[in-house]
Each structure stands twice: as structure tokens, then as C-alpha cells.
Amino acid sequence: MTTPAEALQSILARVAPLPPRTLPLAEALGLAAAGAIRSAEQVPPFTNSAMDGYAVRAGDLAAASAEHPVRLRVLGDLAAGATPDRAVAAGTAWRIMTGAPLPEGADSVVPVEDTVRGADWVEVRKPLREGIHIRLAGEDIQAGLALVEAGRGLRPGDLGVLAAVGHPAVTVHPRARVAVLTTGDELVEASERPGPGQIRDANIHAICAQVAACGAVPIPFARVRDDRATLAGVLREAMGEADAILTTGGISVGDYDFVKAILEELGAQRVFWKVAQKPGGPLGFWMLGDKPVFGIPGNPVAAMLMVEEYVRPALRRLMGFAKLHRPVAEARLEGGWTGKAGDHRTTFLRVVARREGGQLRARLTGPQGSAILSSMLHTNALAVVPAGMDRVEPGGMVPLHLTEEAEDH
Numbered sequence: 001m002t003t004p005a006e007a008l009q010s011i012l013a014r015v016a017p018l019p020p021r022t023l024p025l026a027e028a029l030g031l032a033a034a035g036a037i038r039s040a041e042q043v044p045p046f047t048n049s050a051m052d053g054y055a056v057r058a059g060d061l062a063a064a065s066a067e068h069p070v071r072l073r074v075l076g077d078l079a080a081g082a083t084p085d086r087a088v089a090a091g092t093a094w095r096i097m098t099g100a101p102l103p104e105g106a107d108s109v110v111p112v113e114d115t116v117r118g119a120d121w122v123e124v125r126k127p128l129r130e131g132i133h134i135r136l137a138g139e140d141i142q143a144g145l146a147l148v149e150a151g152r153g154l155r156p157g158d159l160g161v162l163a164a165v166g167h168p169a170v171t172v173h174p175r176a177r178v179a180v181l182t183t184g185d186e187l188v189e190a191s192e193r194p195g196p197g198q199i200r201d202a203n204i205h206a207i208c209a210q211v212a213a214c215g216a217v218p219i220p221f222a223r224v225r226d227d228r229a230t231l232a233g234v235l236r237e238a239m240g241e242a243d244a245i246l247t248t249g250g251i252s253v254g255d256y257d258f259v260k261a262i263l264e265e266l267g268a269q270r271v272f273w274k275v276a277q278k279p280g281g282p283l284g285f286w287m288l289g290d291k292p293v294f295g296i297p298g299n300p301v302a303a304m305l306m307v308e309e310y311v312r313p314a315l316r317r318l319m320g321f322a323k324l325h326r327p328v329a330e331a332r333l334e335g336g337w338t339g340k341a342g343d344h345r346t347t348f349l350r351v352v353a354r355r356e357g358g359q360l361r362a363r364l365t366g367p368q369g370s371a372i373l374s375s376m377l378h379t380n381a382l383a384v385v386p387a388g389m390d391r392v393e394p395g396g397m398v399p400l401h402l403t404e405e406a407e408d409h
């Protein structure tokens with residue numbers, strides 16, 4: 001049977017980034033840059049004042065002291081946005097505001113609080129270091145500097161820098177549109193009171209939210225009936241609208257588990273069905289042309305874990321991110337864990353991880369059945385127990401996938 005590593009590899013080998021498009025900065029937050037971006041310009045664009053005060057020649061003030069203040073003649077006022085029409089000559093200064101261009105001849109700025117002022121003069125009572133309180137043209141960003149690498153998710157700071165260097169638009173991979181189908185005659189909307197044998201549809205909310213948390217756009221097709229014609233019709237519609245398709249339920253070996261058969265009737269090519277893991281064993285993956293299709297088991301915990309482990313990296317690749325995976329770590333599993341003897345499946349355990357004295361420690365959220373949805377309230381990591389290991393001693397080390405929303409740029 002396919003191992004989790006093989007499953008992930010065969011998914012990622014088939015998924016390619018969506019064609020890039022150029023979007024205004026205001027629409028680019030969180031999207032991956034399609035190529036490296038270099039600065040075409042320098043920042044700051046001109047040498048300017050870092051303080052409200054007076055633009056001066058430091059040499060004029062070399063002998064200034066409280067007993068012998070140096071008085072300079074003020075040539076005029078420079079607000080930010082103004083440009084000086086005269087140079088600072090010996091014995092003169094410009095009054096200058098933060099951000100205003102430094103006049104020719106000046107090499108330093110005296111902060112206003114270090115001066116005594118008159119209508120057209122200023123007195124300084126101590127010398128100052130040449131070059132102080134000025135920001136040199138290009139001292140922050142040189143033209144040609146590499147700003148953003150390909151595949152980086154754009155953050156607010158990136159957008160500010162791109163604006164500053166004159167990139168009003170940026171070429172990015174678009175958000176993936178992801179059809180999310182939940183299937184099952186037993187399902188009702190969250191707002192409804194379930195009748196006999198019915199349950200509320202948890203997956204449509206959890207999975208659409210996971211898709212949205214990846215930066216993709218979920219297109220919900222909630223509670224598709226366990227009926228071949230209905231399922232085929234909804235899948236056709238989903239295929240027309242989405243870049244990727246997720247179904248939950250109906251993927252196992254039950255009498256009403258039609259998803260596999262219908263997908264293949266519609267032309268989807270099976271890559272694998274069933275993975276040697278618990279939960280999520282019945283996971284299936286198909287390609288329909290260039291669109292990935294995931295058949296995810298219906299148990300809500302299994303469904304969320306499969307989205308976390310397989311769908312999320314695939315959606316990140318579709319959206320062009322260089323970084324596909326969550327951070328990994330190793331932790332001591334307090335209390336240990338006992339599985340089924342001789343089980344040759346990888347086990348994903350929901351755990352709560354915390355840092356203590358520089359070391360990561362984890363404990364199980366509680367019972368680990370795939371129907372224990374309440375575990376998802378508490379988990380911030382998955383412990384991945386390798387196939388063939390059917391117990392972890394108390395305090396034994398386990399690999400962790402840290403699932404809490406972390407920095408994923």
C-alpha cells in the first residue's frame with residue numbers, strides 16, 4: 001500500500017503552480033511572488049533630514065559652546081515636499097523639517113530642541129558630528145537590490161517596500177479556487193436540528209476554513225446526496241469552476257461509497273487510493289487533466305488531518321509558494337502512547353505541544369479515534385508515529401508537525 005511519504009510525493013509531482021498574473025499591490029497580500037523582484041530605484045530617493053531642526057555645515061559649529069554660541073543666518077523654511085533654492089554657505093542654515101531634502105552645502109542637521117531661535121537666526125551651543133541626523137540617498141535600498149524571492153508569500157512589509165520603490169503592481173500566482181464537496185444523506189446544515197440518524201455537516205465548515213486559511217478560495221458544494229446522478233452532476237459543475245476538488249465521505253467500501261467510481265467515469269485518472277496510515281486510510285487522489293482531486297474520508301478528524309497533511313501542501317504548490325510544509329520538530333511525548341501491536345501504518349496523533357525549559361513537550365489531546373472531533377479544539381501539532389512503531393514510551397521522542405498557524409512565507 002502507498003506510504004504517506006509516497007502519497008505526498010506523488011501528489012506534489014503532479015501539481016504545478018497556476019499561471020501567474022499581475023495584480024495591484026492592494027490585492028497581493030499573502031500571494032506568492034511569481035519571480036524574484038529587484039529594486040529599480042534607490043530609497044530614500046534623495047538625501048533628507050531625519051529631524052525637525054536646521055540644516056547646517058558642521059564645520060561652522062566646531063567652536064560652539066554655552067559661553068560662545070554660534071549664530072547662523074536662516075535662509076528660509078523647508079517643509080517635507082519643498083525644495084531649497086539656495087545652498088547653505090558658511091554662516092547660514094535652512095530651517096528644515098523631517099523628510100525635506102537636504103540643501104546643497106549642508107552636511108548635518110541640528111535638532112530644533114538644541115537651538116535658540118530668532119526670526120531669521122538660530123544659535124547653537126555645542127558642536128555636532130558631521131553627517132548627523134541626515135538620511136543619505138540610497139542608504140536604505142540601492143537600485144538593483146534583491147527585495148523578494150520567487151515563491152515568497154507577500155507580507156504587509158513587502159508591499160510597503162514595493163510601493164516605495166515604484167512597483168504599483170506585482171506578478172503573483174493567484175489564489176487557487178477549491179471546490180469542497182461534502183457527501184452523505186445523513187448530513188444536515190449546522191443550523192438544523194438533525195432528525196433520526198442524521199448529523200450536522202461539520203466538514204463543510206472545517207474544510208472550507210482550512211482551505212481559506214491556506215489563502216485559497218473555497219467553493220462549497222455542501223451535502224451532496226449519496227446518489228450517482230446527483231454526485232456526477234455536482235462533480236461536473238465543480239470541475240468547471242475550480243482549480244482543485246476535494247470531496248469528503250463516500251470513499252471507503254460501503255454500499256453508498258460512489259465517489260471513486262463516479263470520478264473515474266468522469267475521466268479522473270487514479271493516482272492512488274488508500275494510504276498506509278491512521279486515520280485517513282481510505283484517502284484517494286486523482287488527476288482530472290491538470291486538476292488535482294482528493295477523495296477524503298468522511299470522519300471529520302480524518303478529513304481535517306488529510307487536508308492538513310496532503311491538501312495544504314498541494315494548494316500551496318498550486319499557489320506558487322516555495323515553502324510547502326509546516327515547521328517540524330521533535331518532542332517528548334508525556335504519558336507515551338500505545339497503538340495496535342504489529343500495525344504497519346503511520347499514525348497521526350493529535351497532541352498539544354508546548355515549550356518548557358528550551359525543550360518541546362507534547363501530550364495527547366485525549367482519545368484518538370477519528371470521530372473524536374473535540375480533539376481538534378485543542379491540538380496544535382500532530383505527532384507522526386512511524387509505521388512499525390506500535391508504542392511510544394512515556395517521555396519518548398516523537399516527530400511533530402506544528403500545525404498552529406505559523407509564519408508560512
Ligand SMILES: Nc1nc2c(c(=O)[nH]1)N[C@H]1C(S)=C(S)[C@@H](COP(=O)(O)OP(=O)(O)OC[C@H]3O[C@@H](n4cnc5c(N)ncnc54)[C@H](O)[C@@H]3O)O[C@H]1N2
Nearest residue numbers: 182200201202203204249250251252257296297298299302
Ligand atoms: N468495512 C470498512 N469500513 C470502513 C473502513 C474500512 O476500511 N472498511 N474504513 C473506515 C474508515 S478508517 C473511515 S475514515 C471511513 C471513511 O469512509 P467514507 O469516506 O466513505 O466516509 P463515510 O462513510 O461517508 O463517513 C464516515 C463517517 O463520517 C461521518 N461524516 C461524513 N461526512 C461528514 C460530514 N460532512 N460532517 C460530519 N460527519 C461526517 C459519517 O456520518 C460517518 O460517521 O470508513 C470506515 N469504514
Ligand code: MOO
Nearest residue numbers: 279280281302370
Ligand atoms: O482512518 Mo478513518 O480515516 O480512521 O477515520
